[in-house]
Amino acid sequence: MKNNLHTPAAGHVTLVGAGPGDPELLTLKALKAIQQATVVLVDDLVNDAIVAHANPAARIVHVGKRGGCKSTPQSFIERLMITAAQEGENVVRLKGGDPFIFGRGGEEVEHLEEAGVRVSVINGITAGLAAVTSLNVPLTHREHAHGVVFVTGHAKPGDSGTDWAALATAARQAKLTLVIYMGVSGAADIQAGLLQGLGADTPVAVIQNASLPHQRHAACTLGALQATIVREQLASPSVIVVGDVMTGLLAAADVDEAPRAAHHR
Structure with missing residues (x-):
């Protein structure tokens, strides 16, 4: 200061x-x-x-x-x-x-x-924690995630923003959960960058209006992230959570590449 x-x-x-x-x-x-x-x-x-x-x-x-x-x-x-x-x-x-x-x-x-x-x-x-907690999903897990990264998907004007490829590589190597704030509008670019370091089958969840009665979410794979957001009409305020902690949620949704429908609380 x-x-x-x-x-x-x-x-x-x-x-x-x-x-x-x-x-x-x-x-x-x-x-x-x-x-x-x-x-x-x-x-x-x-x-x-x-x-x-x-x-x-x-x-x-x-x-x-x-x-x-x-x-x-x-x-x-x-x-x-x-x-x-x-x-x-x-x-x-x-x-x-x-x-x-x-x-x-x-x-x-x-x-x-x-x-x-x-x-x-x-x-x-913070919304990133409340969002996954509402789904009974942790951000860290001894078997799935050794840490968590909170990152914004909305760069300051004039800033190049996050190096998604580098972050994805770090997340894979260190077993990290990624919690992305303000990322819905730039989801296509985020997805493309993350796919350079993470597999297309990496579990993902998008949670809109976390903790509120009208909260809704969709579980999918990283390869289907943008298509899922468009199809389910998910919008801000939402958080995108990427990582193996979402494996159980993805399995419960019974999906291969994308959910059939968004889920409500």
Whole structure:
């Protein structure tokens, strides 16, 4: 972090992970922070039932950020947090999943600290974990996966993005589960890259709206990933999970190269 040359502001900002969507997966610490906030800045994917825990007197500001949609500029959100804290407000930045897993939490902490704003972070259950847990599938397994990699399928503008072929090779050699966030729109390229290091028969699952009542998923092989997403009309927000931990789910779906239908919870 950069040196803080400012006098600390009177207020405080807490980055709160709202979890994957199910209000019952909210942590007690997160709930307490939401209830005590005087200003709550809410991301698009946060369940309204979670926002409902806020104090009725709190100011609720919706600052949508969602891939493929019109988003509130990150710089504007950061200015809102800094200004509110400098005015003495108890600010909660309510973010889907976990603030430090593809939630720009690190960027926000840096900017807040540079402005002399006190900031803390409360973790939330990340969608990649909640998605497989809802299917009774682990991310690690002594027989199938020695580790897990969380990776984004949506590169920053101007960034070449993930080397999928290299990642696939590492996953095969080290027996890793790959959890891909924001990968649906680029699934064809991801599939092509992963096939350079993983077999076409590698088990895969795509889980949409993890933990919510309308969650749905499809199990398939890596060779059928893009075709499955198109046929089953799977869309964001979804996570793609690749690896042998999905073997049992694939077998239960009774498929060879692609599922006959998407499954609901």
